[in-house]
Amino acid sequence: MSNKPSIDDAPTISEAQGVRYLHFGTEWVQGAMLVAKPNELVLEYTAQMMAWQLFIDPPKSQSIGLLGLGAGSLTRFCLKHYNNPVTVVEWNPQVTAACHLYFKLPSPSRLRIDHMDAEQWVAETEQAGQLSVLMVDLYDAQARGPVRDSVDFYSHCRRVLADVGVLTVNLFGAHESFERNIKNLSKAFGGRLLSLPQIDAGNQIVIAFTGPGLEVSVADLLTRAELVESRYGLPARKWAKSLVSQSRGGILSV
Structure with a gap:
């Protein structure tokens, strides 16, 4: 460019x-x-760019x-x-x-x-x-x-x-x-x-x-995803489930 x-x-x-x-x-x-x-x-990728809402x-x-x-x-x-x-x-x-x-x-x-x-x-x-x-x-x-x-x-x-x-x-x-x-x-x-x-x-x-540092439980992440999905029509639950594999002991830390 x-x-x-x-x-x-x-x-x-x-x-x-x-x-x-x-x-x-x-x-x-x-x-x-x-x-x-x-x-x-x-x-699909443009929708995923909105994953910050999780x-x-x-x-x-x-x-x-x-x-x-x-x-x-x-x-x-x-x-x-x-x-x-x-x-x-x-x-x-x-x-x-x-x-x-x-x-x-x-x-x-x-x-x-x-x-x-x-x-x-x-x-x-x-x-x-x-x-x-x-x-x-x-x-x-x-x-x-x-x-x-x-x-x-x-x-x-x-x-x-x-x-x-x-x-x-x-x-x-x-x-x-x-x-x-x-x-x-x-x-x-x-x-x-x-x-x-x-x-x-x-x-x-x-x-x-x-x-x-951010620590969020998998349960809270999935609840948040349901809210984002219902409010904006984005496949947020799919995103959240894909992030679960990066959690430890039910906690996603970053």
């Missing part, structure tokens, strides 16, 4: 069986929208942050379900324009889109401690793993989070970049990571934490 969009980064659109897809001139899908229900999360309530005053706009799926979902401001960092203005034209992205006053490199954005001192939730999904046209994945980048992501905060990041589980990302995330977040299982498409969502 360079600092200036080029013609090769121009979004392309496809549609099949009522689903509209965003690409960057390749077969790789950068995002999708169910045309009849634009606020639903049609791709551990923290939507912040009441702070913005929800997203690095990478894609087809605007997570942005639309957050705008629909929460009253929070939403801050998106998207380096390519062409993607934002495509989202407004083809993916029903609204323009409420509480939505802020900064067009700049996410690595530069998280490094800005004024961003420190501004978010309780940060979702990171940074891929280019070739989708060969995240385009920003250094220890410094993840450390700056950690600094952007508040005293108690949660990050979710979209990785490729069956890819050479996965172990590097896990290593760098672990260094940046002091090993405080959980991961959901890799899905068929290859995506694997990792959850990282700031703040005091």
